[in-house]
Each structure stands twice: as C-alpha cells, then as structure tokens.
Amino acid sequence: MKATAFSSVDKSEDQESMAVVPVRSVRRRNVSDPSSEVLETTDLLQQILAKLPAKMVFGFTLVSRYWNEVIIDPKLVCHLKVPRNPTAVFVRRSVMHNDNVKFTHIPLEGVAGGGGARIRRSTVSLNLLENENFTNVPFVIGHSGNGLMICSSCEPRCYFLYNPTTKKRERIPELKTSVVISMHISFQASGRHKIVAVYSTSDKLQLHVLEPNKSIPHWRNTVVDFPVLGLDVVNYGYGVDIDGVIYWPCYKSSSLMLFNVREETLQWLPEVPQPYNKFSGITYFGECKGNLRMVVNSSMIGPTFDMLELKPDHSMWFIKYHIDLTPRVRRTNWLPILVLALLPGEDQEEDDSYLIIHILTEVVSYNFKDASMRKLCDLCFRPTEYLYLRSEPWNYVHSYLQNPTYPRLTAS
Template identity: 30%
Template sequence: MKIKIKLIRTAEQATSAQVVASIDLLTEILLRFPIKSLIRFKLVSKDWHYFITNPKFCHLRNPNPNPALGLLLPFPNFRISPLFEYVPFSVQNPTNPPLRKLKFTKDSSRISILKSCNGLLLCSSLRALNHNLKYYVYNPTTKRFTTLPKPDQGTGIRKKICASRSQLMPISKKGCIGMVRCTGLVMGPLSLYFVIDEERLETLPMPPIPDGWEGRSNYYIGESCGHLNFIETFGPQIQFDVYEMKRDYSEWFVKYQVDLSPLVSAFPGMIRSYLNPTNWYYYALSIFCLIQGERYGDSFLVLQIPGKAIRYNLVHKTFEKLHDFEGAEVEDSLRFSWTNGFQHIESLCCV
C-alpha cells in the first residue's frame, strides 16, 4: 500500500486550515494501522517519525491498555545472560516473540526484568554482578529504553505496581503520557495502594480467608486492562474463586468461579499419584496470569501443567493447549517454579 501524504509545516506553504486538515487526515489514516506497521512507517521521513512518536498520537492510538499478546518466561537457572521462552496467547494467530534475550545496552548480559506494565519492562542490573545497580525502562515494541535516575543511597525499587486509569498527564521531561493512579501492593499483614497524583497511601482490603484455615496458601495477584484480580488457593485445590477489586478500592468481589476437574481428566499427568490427595503438591499446576479480554467472554487464565501452557476460558469453562515448553517433558513436574512471567503488550509508549 502506498500512501502519499506530505505534512505542510510553514504558513508560507499553505494556510493554517490546510495544515490542520493535512494533519487530521494523516492522523485518521495512521490510527487504523497496526502498531508493527507504524514502527516501519517511522522510517518514511523525519516528519512521519516525529508524528508517530509524538505522545499525543501514542495516546490516540491506544487510549486504553492493550490486551496482552503473550507471556515472556525467564529460563530457569539463567541468572547470567537470561534467556526467555515465549508463550503466545492465541492458538489461531500466534504472535512472534518480542525478544529472546535482552540486548538494549552494552551490558545487557547483566540485565534482568523485574516487572512488566502496559508494554513497558522495568529492568535492572544483577546485584550479584554489579553492586552499582542501574534501573531501566525498556519498550520491546519500539526497541527504545531510558535509564532511570539513581535511587537515594540505601533505597531501592521494592513495590509491586499494578496500574489502573484515573486520568492521563505528562510524567517525564520528554512529555510521555502515562498512568497517574497506581496500586502498590505489599502482600502480608497489610496491603496498601499508593495514589501517585495525591501522594498518599490507603489501606487495601483483603479477600476473605476460609474459616479455620491457619496454614499457608498460594496466591496470584495481577492487573490486566485496568482490572486488579486476586486468586488464593488453600491446599491442593482445583476449585477456587477469582476476585476482582472494585474501581473505588472499597472491596473485592467474586468475578469468576473455577473448576479445573475437566482439565485434570484431560491431562492426568497433573496428578502426582505417589502423594496423598490431601498433600499440598498433589497437583502439578500453577497460575501464570489472568488476562482480561476486550469482551467479557474472552477473559482467561494461563496455566502451567507438566510440559505445557494451557488457556482456560473463565466464562465458557473451556480450555486449550497454548504451548509445549522447549525440551523433554519431565513427568508431573513444572518447568517454571517461581514466576508469573512478564506480559507482552504492543505499545508505542515513549520512554
């Protein structure tokens, strides 16, 4: 497809009305292209590069968080030069891995991912190899990154951040548009959220704990498309509730009810038959993430079972295999133990 549009830049070349009309037409055309095409279009000219990377255009292209396309999982035992395995979320239209290894700086071999949020990755140098820690924000879609200012001596980045939209405003000297209301969760005796624009902490209510349960539990907490979800399982459970936080942070409510019995029947290798059914590790199962779809019926869990990643539809109660993990499958064991992975979301967000 050939598009011949020239941005008119001075009053000598055209009237103000013509300039506005030209820009409006270009905006309407470019907003209809996928992000990957827009990345290529930046090479057309300096004008197009400036236009597409402008924060206002980025916000128009994605006024709301995009749904995640896949999951980046760090290979076990790769603490130096970490590699990633990619799990696409669509069987019919799988996406390509955004990266296999971090390569955005000269010392990328000593960089690890701490957190993903709306298409951006928070990365840091590895403490064991570099005591002078550096933090980066990297956009794998645009291949751009920025180095964050060095924290004050003796402090670090310790909150787990889940963002939800209240309003938009510039948050950097470069004029990037971003979230100004975030929820920082500290799991334990107390859970808090931090309202950035008002610079205050508020207490976050916790979901109910079953009566009489005093043992440990497994939990998942994560954000997707502005929704904050929580799952907690006690013992070897395959039936559980999925909670969602109300928009005003006043309480959690049960959004979905899950029964994975049909999944266990389809994949009996999930059962560690040498263990007692009441044993904590009776089922080889973990939750990678919960993804909110653009429509209610599209929301799903991404689960890990031995050798496979499974997509479980939370509304229709159906499931399908997403991915076979690389390497030989080990019976009733999980390849990834202590990770929720990092969501891949296409974004033009400036860094």
C-alpha cells in the same frame, strides 16, 4: 486528363500535410498532490492513524523519521487503540549465577482468536547495554505495564526503561539511596507515565517519583509516611497500576497498600474481607478491564481454583470465577498450576477473557465465557524453576502488550 489533374491536386495536399508544424512549448504547472498535503499535516495524519488498528500503526514507525515522531507522540497514543491483550510473556528461568539470566518468550498474539503459541526452543536474554562501555550484562525484569518494562542489571546495578515492541530503551537516573526495594511505572490519563521507587534508608521506607522535565529528569521525595513498616509484610515487588493508583498486596494477609500517584497519598487497607478462612500467599495479582484480580494459594485445591476480584469501593474480595480444570486433567490431589497471564479480551461488555496457565508440561488457555480449554504449546520446568515460579511469580513472570510509546523520561 482529369485523372492527371486529380493526381496533381492530391500531391499538393500531401506536401502540405507533410509540412513541419512548429511545436509550441507549454510550461507545466505544478499541481499539488492532496495526499502529500495530508501526510505532511501532523494533526490530520494523527487523526487518520487513530482510526487504524494499532498493530498496523506500529509498522508505520519504520516509514520515516517524521512518521516515527508522529506515532510516538503522546497525543496520538492517548487516542490510539492499543491492544488490550498481552502480546507475549517473559518467563525467567532458574539461574545459578548472575551471568546466566535467561527468559522463555511465549507469544500470545492470536490466542483469543483461536491461534496457538509457538515458542522458541532456546531462551533469550535482555542485553540492553550493547552500545555502552560494558557488554553482555544480564538484565532482569522488575516491573511491566502497558507495554513498557523496568529492567535492572545485576552487576553493575543500573535501571532502564525498555520497550520490547520498539526495542528502545532509556537509562533511568541513579537514585542515590541505600537499598532500592522496587520501581514501578504509573500511567497517567494524559498518556504520559511516571516512575515510582520504593526504597529504605535507616530502617525507614520512602517513596520517590521521577518527574518528567524539559531538561533533566530528577527524583523527588514525596515525603509520605508509611502506615505499615517491615518488608516482610507488604510485597512491594508485586505492584499493579490501575488508573494512576499502585496496589501492593501483602504476603500472608488480604491487606493492601495503595499509592495514588496523582495525589501522592498512601492508604492502608487492613484485612480486606475475602472468602477463605486462611490466606496463604498469592499465585496471581493483576488487572483486568480496570478491576484488580487475584488468585490465592488457599483456593488451589486439586484441579480447581478461584479468581477473586476487588470491589471498586475496596470493601471486599469476591469470587469472580471458579475455574475447573477437571476435563483437562484427572488428578484429584495437589496439581502444580502456574498462572502466566490474563487476556482481558477486546469486548468491554461481554466477558471474553482468557487465562493463560501452565499445567504439568503444557501451556493452555482457559476461556471464562464457556470454560473451554485449548493447548497452546509444550513447556517443561525443572523442579527448582517451578519452585521459584510458584513462590515468587512477581520476579519471574512478566507479560507485556504492543505499544509504540517511546520510553520518555523527559517532557516532549
């Protein structure tokens, strides 16, 4: 009897447990994600991106249109740690006709860290007008600086500001003059840039500056007087921009022409003292860590040559490095050497710079710190190509670094 009583009690408890309990609907509260708020705050996002390596930030331009606009903002570019070392070098090959302008692209990423350079066997061309009325128009590189290039077409003549990192380009307004001698990019401390053009009209040289404008960019005449005339004296095709000052060398002397873009003043430095009795042309002319560097033909005797540096007060040139390639080559007579690029390194205090040079059929890197050399790749030039590369390097060798700055001609 007790067992039966217990079973009836258990049965009633089971029925109560099996009873349907009504489910009360609970309204879900929207909780904001802090990470999404961060990503939607432009100023905060730029502060975060400025702490990251520049190469990583470049890849974020593909995330969305908003991210692309944030990254190419000049405010971020000013604080972004853009790589100091050139990313690659474009070497223009010899051409017989304008429709055959080709370049050899030599990547330099990883060279400072001990890596090599794998070049494409086939040359490349710069076709910047694929979406316009005329296609397959060859382009040549006129000037390169801080990741941007000024490219010009052969026929018809037009100029573009081109970014090889983002593949973006913007057409430069036509400068209605007789002859455009050269165009240069000058970068300002604010992160913006201006374009400077040297042109001649009626046997007179003039300077125009392309000013950023909220509506339409326009050329403005600086009305500066050139202290030295004659295109056979100053090499206006070899301009180097350092902190808003453009330096132009001379063909057969150590004189310099300086144009301060901010102040719009032109200065002539006649015969800057240099350590050679004879000045016979320039093999390299560029910038390294804020200083002007130069390699002259007079120093290239056999497998040795010197790299000069200009003192900050422009008082004289002095020998910064004596480069000896004897461990690499045993020829003591004249040796064909081409300077392709200078990698300043990432360390401001310790000189960890590399020089990229072409010797015979090889591209090698030379470490200034320990004078070590390393082969990067094989590269052969025809005799005519070498003649052009050696006599006019400013027209045929152009290095560039990765920079996400969109080529802007208008103020944002």
